[in-house]
Amino acid sequence: MTDAYELADAARTEPPLAAGELATLVGFLDYQRATFAWKCAGLSTEQLRARPLLPSPLSLLGLTRHLAEVERGWFRNVLNGEGHPGYWGGREAEFEADGADPEAAFTAWRAECEHARDLVAAAPSLDVLGHYRAPDGKETEYSLRWIITHMIEEYARHNGHADLLREHLDGRTGE
Secondary structure, three states: OOOOEOHHHHOOOOOOOOOHHHHHHHHHEEEEEHHHHHHHHEEHHHHHHEOOOOOOOOOHHHHHHHHHHHHHHHHHHHOOOOOOOOOOOHHHHHHHEEEEEEEHHHHHHHHHHHHHHHHHHHHOOOOOOOEOOOOOOEEEEEEEHHHHHHHHHHHHHHHHHHHHHHHHOOOOOOO
16 A cells, blocks of 8 residues: 555536435435545545544544445345444444554445445335334334435544544645
8 A cells, every 4th residue: 555545536526416315315425425535536545544633533534434334234134134344343343543544444334335336226205214223123214315325424424533634634624
């Protein structure tokens, strides 16, 4: 890996201004994904691991690992019922960036985004239901529409965190 981590997918495409519901939702989700990649582009491993907002443990690499898990959880496990375990052993571990490998984190994140895109493209409608079974046995159904909307919200929240982290790392700010 080079010293400055570059992400080829850091270029962003604006969501469509006039399109159907699916194209609009997917456009906004992909825009949020690309925004996150843009916030991480050009940083060294040390910068990606850094926690400049102490006492918060947040880092860009920790957020990358978390977003890979979120993509996997909602699309593979809830929507598609695949039942895959997490990459890093639970919520606390996914945010841990000390010693974490950026290449592994970004590879996992990109793979989960691509798999999610494939699942969305294959779905017959936004009304397709996914299922989540809580540890207490209670099952909840989620529509694909809800999952995509939730993912837009998840990325928007974490892109705000990423913006603050990036500004503290090198002064670069968003739009």
